[in-house]
Amino acid sequence: MKLNILFTALFLSSLAFAQKTEKKNYQYINPLIGTQRMGHTFPGATVPFGSVQLSPDTDTIAYELNKKYNGKVYEYCAGYQHEDKTIVGFSHTHFSGTGHSDLGDFLIMPSTGELQLNPGTADKPLSGYRSAYSHANETATANYYKVKLDDNNITAELTASQRVGFHRYTFPSTEQAHIILDLMHGIYNHNEKNVWTFVRVENDTLITGYRQTNGWARTRTVYFAMAFSKSIKQYGARKYDENNIYKGFWRKFDESKNFPEQAGRNIRMYFDFDVKAGEQVLVKMALSPVSTAGALANMQAEIPHWDFDKTKHDGELLWEKELNKIKIETLTENDKVNFYTAMYHAFINPTVYMDTDGSYKGLDQNIHKADGFTNYTTFSLWDTYRALHPLFNIVQPTRNADMIKSMLAHYDQSVHHALPVWSHYANENWCMIGYHSVSVIADAIAKGNDDFDKEKALRACISSSNLKYFDGLEYYTSKGYVPEDKNGSSVSKTLEYAYDDWCIAQIAKNIGNKAVAEEYTKRSNNYKNVFDPAIGFMRPKMNDGTFKKDFDALDTHGQGFIEGNAWNYSLYVPQYPDELVKLNGGKEKFTQHLDSLFTMTLPDKYFANTEDITRDGIIGNYVHGNEPSHHVAYLYNWTGHPEKTQQRVRMILNGMYKPKPDGLGGNDDCGQMSAWYIFSSLGFYPVAPGSDQYAIGSPNIKEATLNLENEKTFTIIAKNQSPANVYVSKIELNGKLLDRTYLTHKEITQGGELVFYMSKKPKK
């Protein structure tokens, strides 16, 4: 609590200073938001969609040990937990907001005094190279992170370009200055994770190599080239076995000291320098998905110099450019911090995944060249199809089309002939459920952002939706539902497949393929097959056609759902909200049902095993910290009670997003939570991606200007905006009354002005 107060105080004082000098948008970014508890964001340096995410890691406890000792297996998804007192070092790759993890490549840590090559433990930081630090000495801004390492009195600063991490270490007076390169370190480590590591000391300032891991991505290799700003005095290496025990070297050399070539499963290296008090040693670490030659070329292309401040500033300008796509006026500074930090978090993943020459490693592990597009990776699609990709279709249309081209390249390279499910670094990790790539494609097509091969895209969608061995699809395609006794989380799967099938039908309609449109429209009604009218909930059905007995609609586990209970998931028919209302007994009955969701008291026992969200991430039984309910607050628009949508949305905006480290009520999930914030703050939300409509809610800004890529602007004005005035009494689009609860994509992209008249009383 003390830390939070300190944090807020520091932050407000920096705001106060900045205000005077006409503050830039990027200066509202606070990378520490979400770094405490369940946000799973990282505080380090990155540029928009950057291949490098250079950030401090506060723990390296291996997965197995973690599970054994405290059960917090998901705590270190982004490597950093704000409550931790020590920093292990600075690694170059991090997911933003995920609930499972990987990466943490190439940890660098400066130290002084007697060489320590083990990281040590958090309770005894002096036992290893890790260091205590204090938030009082920590700065995190757009593309910049700074911290004082207390154990060694070293100041560490980090910044980055697209593919290069840039470190600046200011050493105290010392006889022994080391920079450690820990090639064993990784996020979500376990004994078999490190597959192979290869390192060459090319000369007295350049190191190259690669690290190959078997983690969430089974076959992942990242190549690097690392340059020092001054000559190495001496260097060395140690190899370790799977249990972090020192392992001797072999062959005819003393490979432990000044031997320029290392290869093995687990390697740590150190580089020693002669430094004067206050001297700065800089390190550039370039990454490549292709080769060490590629990494070196990336470094030469992006940061040929040693001007740390220039790289930092270049990155700030890149963020400013992206943030300028939505200029806002808000009631409070906190709203601006929330909004621009949400944009920041929305623009981290997916990441660019190719060398400067367009080469990248494909899913088939061959090297491909991105021809005419930028190749992206890290597709957390179960999360991001909902609002992040729809947001991109408004403010990042070129990138979104390139992401779809990347997904189609994935399909081309897939031995499964499938689009990505959850993919990263040339691997499919198959995480979560559904084939939501089809939603991303359908949404882009529905919105005219379709500069890709649509016929091929439809073929890819059809193929993905018929992958027999995937998650019960064999049963779904033959029976119309996934039987719970054949394949778990069966209701969630059935519901999401049905929605995805509707998306495929939309694509087919768009390109005039009637047969496919009909077939998939039929499949899109499969949601009905798992609705049990007897209890009014979606409910798992068995292979014999009977519903599961002993059913608990409140429990998230073992009831046929994933990351959601029956209460939340039964509302998941985004493709047919009107039908959903009917299924639930009509508008009034459904309104009451929704009200109950938000107001009921959920017994604590239902939170015992939840790791993706915090207690704060829940309102009644409405779970905002997980994604399946993200559209739910907007469903009142279909029950004749848009004012309830307006009220709920404002409540969620202000309750679930706070400008502090523990301000996120759940995993940010590669920007999906943030995208929800951005859309809802602007006053509308894509309930059914794949349609061109946005459900209207209640804006949280005073004014917003969308600077579109087509050079048009779309302005949103909320008249009489105030914390109390959450209700919309009237809407005008380009001066004309807008008498409906939705907005179309074209109305945005053709430019114009949308005026909300806010009121503290709901409109009758």
Added chain:
Amino acid sequence: MKLNILFTALFLSSLAFAQKTEKKNYQYINPLIGTQRMGHTFPGATVPFGSVQLSPDTDTIAYELNKKYNGKVYEYCAGYQHEDKTIVGFSHTHFSGTGHSDLGDFLIMPSTGELQLNPGTADKPLSGYRSAYSHANETATANYYKVKLDDNNITAELTASQRVGFHRYTFPSTEQAHIILDLMHGIYNHNEKNVWTFVRVENDTLITGYRQTNGWARTRTVYFAMAFSKSIKQYGARKYDENNIYKGFWRKFDESKNFPEQAGRNIRMYFDFDVKAGEQVLVKMALSPVSTAGALANMQAEIPHWDFDKTKHDGELLWEKELNKIKIETLTENDKVNFYTAMYHAFINPTVYMDTDGSYKGLDQNIHKADGFTNYTTFSLWDTYRALHPLFNIVQPTRNADMIKSMLAHYDQSVHHALPVWSHYANENWCMIGYHSVSVIADAIAKGNDDFDKEKALRACISSSNLKYFDGLEYYTSKGYVPEDKNGSSVSKTLEYAYDDWCIAQIAKNIGNKAVAEEYTKRSNNYKNVFDPAIGFMRPKMNDGTFKKDFDALDTHGQGFIEGNAWNYSLYVPQYPDELVKLNGGKEKFTQHLDSLFTMTLPDKYFANTEDITRDGIIGNYVHGNEPSHHVAYLYNWTGHPEKTQQRVRMILNGMYKPKPDGLGGNDDCGQMSAWYIFSSLGFYPVAPGSDQYAIGSPNIKEATLNLENEKTFTIIAKNQSPANVYVSKIELNGKLLDRTYLTHKEITQGGELVFYMSKKPKK
């Protein structure tokens, strides 16, 4: 013994048949020579310098187990031992004649009946997929191997193109026909050898993937594309832990059956087919050092068809073309078999190491393109600098220059800035001693086969000869010898470094670099520093300058030598034979000394730990089975007794090389043993590679015609040739008396006729 008789009988009968139809040279090739005991050759199919060596492996006992149970750790260097009764399967990469090993990639084995995915053991072949076989049902000829697998009554046939192994399996009537792909199998396996394996079933006839190992080559990856001639009915995979115990699968799929993507450390796969009795299933396995895409392109380029017999015949023609470079007439058919099989073994390694487009993986693990040359790998230089590369300078000059270009590319890519020592598959394994690349380069330059950058070559040689951390060079360069108490095998190292330094001096002289020539000429005299005149032998010197006490000049182990004792190694001053004679007390004393070497009786105890040679590989104390003495028989030329050279050479030719499986008295060592045979049979030998002279011995042929690349021919005629007429009474070169004991390279390459007049009495 029975088997040998059978073998000889079969072979002679095939000869008898072939004689009638004007036999081709390639038909004299007998790949089974050297496959029994210590020859370490393989009997399978390959084309000249082929990237693929497709051959049966008769055991897969892992290194650790092997060591534990029978100590024969070096027995399976080529995967096949002629005395074994079972065949495990057919793998695609094999060294020829090495004393250490690696490779054995991608073992394929057909089987019927109940699926067995473990190889089983030799004593219980029915316990696994391996099969008993009989030499009566085995055929091995140039680029063709055939065997009946007795356990399943399957006939297996193998052939190959440059980069593709081609299998033809004839199945009996069976309900269950399997083809197993064992990706765990490897030669010289041990628990940590398999690093990663990746496989994709692309469609019902095509499999791709790679295998990455940590063996003799630390970081070695081989990529493959495998095609079947008919559709797979079903397929599956199993993963195993390091101890070959079945390991379950993970994630959301049943990956064990019909799941198209596999990744892990240890994987075996099976593919099932519907076959009729007598039906043939063909398999093409293409390799690439670069990628699966490269492997597939190699397959399409080299064997786009399914005509097994065509590929077999194409390979026979390639061998015929190479063998036609030396047309011989001999006293016996056996001499022809020996000679052409020696040429066959000489033209297996080094192997072509690049895709059809010239791409290959370099020592830095980056992909490079061979620009204007063919890239080769597998440089067993401690062996092959002696006679194999000199032989190439006569009959394979283009290939030898390309090999040097490959060595210079290795230097460019080496973080050690060194030329190859013993390199294979983008790795330096540092095996044995010396920096003998410099000899290969010096020899090529001395012989005018120098179409490469000579200035750069000299830089590379100088750098290689000053690699401080390599094998005592730090001491050698400062003290003039390697101290035994600092670095073992010190005398061998000192002697070989001194010879290598002489080679560098020759290169420097050639390009007019006097300073380097002087410096290295000085270094080339360092052999004197380890000669102990008190005992008349080279002897280990300690760091303090005193000679090692307790010295045994007969022992090969622990006395400062490697693969040789002081008796043999003390004769290793090939660069200065006259000086060596002087050092040993002059011509007569040295003649007696050499006589003693050949005639003394060596106590059996000195053979207890020898694994590279057989008892038959030794004459007195002269060890022909290892390389350090290969020049020794020719030293009599410098003592005024060339007739003793002539007699010894003929004795060795006829005693150490026999046309039968156990016919080689030691490891063939990538063709060095064979190259000795070829040179000596022709009547001369390169005592000091790097000079342009060949010491004249006693030819074993009746006539030989060298068809040179410059389109000239050099004919050697041995008049009055007979087994008894081993002495040369007169030599005429182009009709003129040649009154010296050497021949120059130019005399060969300008074409002409060399006539030996043979006699049963030595010339006075």
